[in-house]
Amino acid sequence: MDVRKAIFAGSWYPGTEQECKKEIEGFIKHNVSVSSKTIKRVGGIVPHAGWRFSGQIACNVLYCLKGLQDPDVIVVFGMHLPPDGPNIIMPQGAWETPLGLIRVHEELAQMLVKRYIFHSETTTEFYQDNTIELQLPLIKYFFPDAKIVAMGVPPGPTSIDIGKMVVKYAKQLGVTIKVLGSTDLTHYGPHYGMTSKGRGRDAVNWVRYENDRRIVELMMDLEPEKVIQEAMINKNACCSGAVAAAIAAARQLGATESESLVYATSYDKSPSDSFVGYAGIIY
Numbered sequence: 001m002d003v004r005k006a007i008f009a010g011s012w013y014p015g016t017e018q019e020c021k022k023e024i025e026g027f028i029k030h031n032v033s034v035s036s037k038t039i040k041r042v043g044g045i046v047p048h049a050g051w052r053f054s055g056q057i058a059c060n061v062l063y064c065l066k067g068l069q070d071p072d073v074i075v076v077f078g079m080h081l082p083p084d085g086p087n088i089i090m091p092q093g094a095w096e097t098p099l100g101l102i103r104v105h106e107e108l109a110q111m112l113v114k115r116y117i118f119h120s121e122t123t124t125e126f127y128q129d130n131t132i133e134l135q136l137p138l139i140k141y142f143f144p145d146a147k148i149v150a151m152g153v154p155p156g157p158t159s160i161d162i163g164k165m166v167v168k169y170a171k172q173l174g175v176t177i178k179v180l181g182s183t184d185l186t187h188y189g190p191h192y193g194m195t196s197k198g199r200g201r202d203a204v205n206w207v208r209y210e211n212d213r214r215i216v217e218l219m220m221d222l223e224p225e226k227v228i229q230e231a232m233i234n235k236n237a238c239c240s241g242a243v244a245a246a247i248a249a250a251r252q253l254g255a256t257e258s259e260s261l262v263y264a265t266s267y268d269k270s271p272s273d274s275f276v277g278y279a280g281i282i283y
Contacts, residue, residue: 001093001094001101001103002092002093002094002122002123002124003093003094003095003096003101003123004090004093004094004095004096004121004123004124004126005096005123006095006096006097006098006133006136007128007133008130008133008134009096009097009098009137011050012049012050012051012130012134013050013051013055013134013137014051014098014137015098016098017098017099017100019098020097020098020099020137020141021099021141023051023055024059024137024138024141027055027056027059027060027063028059028063030056031059031060031063031064032060032064032261032262032280033064034064034259034261034282035259036257036259038257039255039257039258039259039282039283040253040254040255040256040257040283041064041065041067041178041282041283042178042179042250042253042254042255042283043065043178043179043180043181043246043249043250043253043255043282043283044061044062044064044065044179044180044181044246044280044281044282044283045061045180045181045182045183045219045243045246045279045280045281046058046061046062046135046180046181046182046280047182047183047184047185047278047279047280048078048130048131048132048134048135048182048183048184048239049134049184049266049276049278050134051134052269053264053266053269053270053276053278054184054264054266054278055134055138056262057261057262057264057278057279057280058134058135058138058280059138060261060262060280061180061261061280061281061282062135062138062139062141062142062143063142064261064282065142065178065282066142066143069176070143070145070146071143071146071175071176071177071178072105072146072147072175072176072177073105073108073146073147073148073149073170073175073176073177073178074139074143074146074147074148074149074177074178074179074180075148075149075150075151075166075170075177075178075179075180075249076132076135076139076148076149076150076151076179076180076182077150077151077152077153077159077163077179077180077181077182077239077241077242077243077245077246077249078129078131078132078135078150078151078152078181078182078183078239078242079127079129079131079132079151079152079153079239079242080129080131080238080239081152081153081154081155081239081241082154082155083154083155083156083232084154085152085154086117086118086119086152086154087116087117087118087119087151087152087153087154087158087159087162088118088119088121088127088151088152088153089109089112089113089118089119089120089121089149089150089151089152090104090109090120090121090122090123090126090150091104091106091109091110091112091113091118091120092104092106092109093122093123094123095133095136095148095150097136097137097140098137099137099140099141099144100140100144102136102139102140102146102147102148103147103148104147104148104149104150105147105148105149105175107173108149108166108169108170108173108175109149111169111172111173112149112151112162112165112166112169115165116158116162116165118151127152129152131152131182131183131239131242132150132152132182134182135180135182136148149166152242153241153242153244153245154241155228155231155232155240155241155244156228156241157225159241159242159244159245159248160224160225160244160245160248161248162245162248163179163224163244163245163246163247163248163249163252164248164249164251164252166179166249167179167249167252167253168252177249177253178253179246179249179250179253180246181239181242181243181244181245181246181247182239182242183237183238183239183240183242183243184237184238184239184276184277184278185207185211185212185215185216185236185237185238185276185277185278185279186207186211186212186234186235186236186276186277187235187238187274187276188203188207188211188274188275188276188277189203189272189273189274189275190273190274191273191274192274194235199273200273203273204265204267204275207265207275207277208263208265208277211234211236211277212236212263212277212279214230214234214236215227215230215231215234215236215237215240216260216263216279216281218230219243219247219258219279219281220258220259220260220281221258222247222250222251222255222256222258222283223247224243224244224245224247224248225244227240227243227244227247228240228241228244231243236277247283250283255283257283258281258282258283259281259282260279260280260281261280261281261282262278262279262280263277263278263279263280264277264278265277265278266278
């Protein structure tokens, strides 16, 4: 089997099975459970910074998606793409993680490739993008037998349609799925070219309580089109196409409610004039 090598293992997250399990189990000790019994737990939004900053948030989402019956496939939407960027997918092969391989569900991936225009990656020729890879050890830990369909989708209406269709195709194939949208939120500070609210705690509070809050509320309201619009205007999500696709898929899976599990910023762990916001949401 062709295998796509892990690029960020050993730097953005631990590089060995033992180290990964130890860190994940440490995250679980501080997990946040879904409080509402009416949440369907069909999908979620996860951040993708290094595990030091956002691993626990992503872990919380995957932990809460774990149910009585594991899905056959985890669908992950991600990648930093502009509005005119391509759809990107690896339609065959497997992804390497320190916890073992995750195979692509090739039938589901091929159905998408036949309907939409995708740039198809291979296990040796691909973009080095962290948004998907950082979720994979968590997926392997919580859903060890699941396959994956992972893709990059830009902010636009086609991505919303892809989110809907992946659910329809999964049903046609008779496979169960859960969905993830991978994004970080506001990138604030001189390193990111955003300094309109000054520096220090005032800037952090503006990001936390105003700029990020607006888009988190739209994510929680399951409004994919509005999420894209908000991110384009206020630069408070780096992968709004991935979020919109995940929301559309979650709605297609029957989600009508959401819950914000955790919100944090990198400033909380490493105070700096440049920092990033993160949210974990469950549908």
